[in-house]
Amino acid sequence: MFEMPKVSTSKTPYVFLALGAALFLFGSYWGLFVAPPAADMREVQRIMYVHVPTAWNWMLAVLFSFGCAVAFLFNNDSKWDARLEGGLEVGTLFAFLLCCQGAIWAKPTWGVWWDWDPRLTSTAVLLFAFLGILALRNFVEDPVKRAIWSAVATIIAAVDLPIVYMSVKWWNSLHQEQSTPQTVASPFHLPLRTNAFAVLFLMIGFIMLRSRVAAYRLRRELAAPPVRIGEEAGELV
């Protein structure tokens, strides 16, 4: 049965957000000002201190969304739908950020805003796929149908991600060499890892809060159980 989800009021997401923000400030300061520049002396390489953590966490967000979708289809518990909504929105946001970061890196490096790098191109395709699922959620009023359909669409989109990546990689490899911000040697690992955890904590906090909002909305959309439910109204022989 699709029941009203419980909404937690714990402070945990705020703890995550605070921790994440603090780590992010620390990691970014280190990456921007303290760590030595990359071997080819280009400052724009420093974007990897944000880009790589965002990329790792984006993939986690997609995996999380896929997990919520499968969990929902198995046990019909509305809390998975609330979490899926959080995962989808945060995943969409991160995909968008990745594309922006990629463009910011590409323009000074290659002279073009977009260079069809397989990883970023796959991210862009998934960005549109998730936007489509969010649009679907917007247009379906019945909460149960909305949950089932978004779960189905999320599973289909997530399964597609590796296929899209492979096909774009082949498609691109016939034309030009790979061109991504390179991850590099050890002096750079600490700020990178710090920011990776920073973004992870921020992401967890955001997803938790967004899921709460989704759960509140579900509670508003689903009517409370009727009074006197199950009362017998007479039995026929």
Added chain:
Amino acid sequence: MLAAALRKELLLQWRSRGQMMAVFVFGAAALLLFSFAIGPNAHALRTFSAGFLWLGLLLSSTLTLAESFHAEMENRALEGLLLLPSDPRALYYAKAIANWLQLTILGCALVPVMVVLYDAGTTELLTLFAVIVLGTAGLSAPGTLYAAMTAQVKAKQTLLPLLLFPLIVPALLASVKATSLAITGDPMEQSRSWIVLLAAFDLIYWSLCGLLYGKVVEE
């Protein structure tokens, strides 16, 4: 039951064959518009002809796919079948196969249009046919699932392309590449890998969507 469902689908399609004609005209018009967008540059047109063919086919497919559920939703006939009872998977595969057939016919019908407008002839007819068959299969499987979903929603015309287009990117890439190689020549025998990719995409989505269809059409 699959046979019964397939018979019904083909009967329904035969009855609405006038609409198929209209969709073909739409597809041909799209190909014409693409050539105006590029300009009278024979070399460019020939180089990109495969892309135009598949884009035209993709745009036309949204019309065909949406239409395939119109008859089911008018009087809730699909629910009527499910309550008989019918196996939702059989209903899905019958509809997906029928849509696939329709798109294959459409694709083949657009090839002469492409040949004429873009001077994009080829002797590799068998390869071309294989690509059209496999490519349209890739459109039909997820397309039928999403058409079933969006047929029940108000904003159906915008949602179907919005959901379908990002998903079928691999099928589009592979189909365009393989078609292009058939037209402009394939010295390094690359089209085989693209065809394999298409076949893998088809296998994955024909299985996955069949499994999920029941969830999408039952209340």
Added chain:
Amino acid sequence: MSEVSIDVEGVARRYGRRWALAGVTFHVPAATAMMVTGRNGAGKSTLFRVLATAIRPDRGSARVGGFDVVREREDVRRLTALLSHQNYLYETLTARENLQITVDHLGKGRNGIAGALEQVGLGARATDAVSTFSAGMRKRLSFARVLLQEPRVVLLDEPYGALDPPGFDLVDEVIAGLRRRGATILMATHQWERSAKLCDLALVLEEGRVAWTGPASEVLQHEVRG
């Protein structure tokens, strides 16, 4: 053929913020006919759709012939046939083709179709497309569709709707025929007097709850009017 009873226990179903059914409990013994009445919006169609397994209940349970409507949906579907407001027909196909689709999907032979069409008075229109049919004719065709399913439980949602007086007689005949074969019948209707003569039991729904049940002969005296 076996006779099938219906058990409904606390069934509730919501649409958004509104409970269309708010806890309905009743029992229909095998091979009886029960009329279900109530105002528009009282929950009759929703109840029938739950019993036909077209929708699931949000609370409570229902069993048809001992099979649960949620967990044993396919078994319930095999036993039941629903005559719904939506006629489940394909507009571009002929009457005969629509019925052929029904029997083909059931795995039954096509020989009963001509007889069914005659029985509902559509023998002459077998090869006409449904799009040319009036509302009453579509209802008749839906009846033929129900008959071909050979159901043990028949759920008729407003069977008299859109029909002319000969159509009313046809419905009565069909119901009588089904009863002779031992089917259990549930009929949602506003035709109180006509149905009270055909049915054994009556159930009055009000705002998603059972307001009254009892023998059909007594329903006319009940205060709540549709």
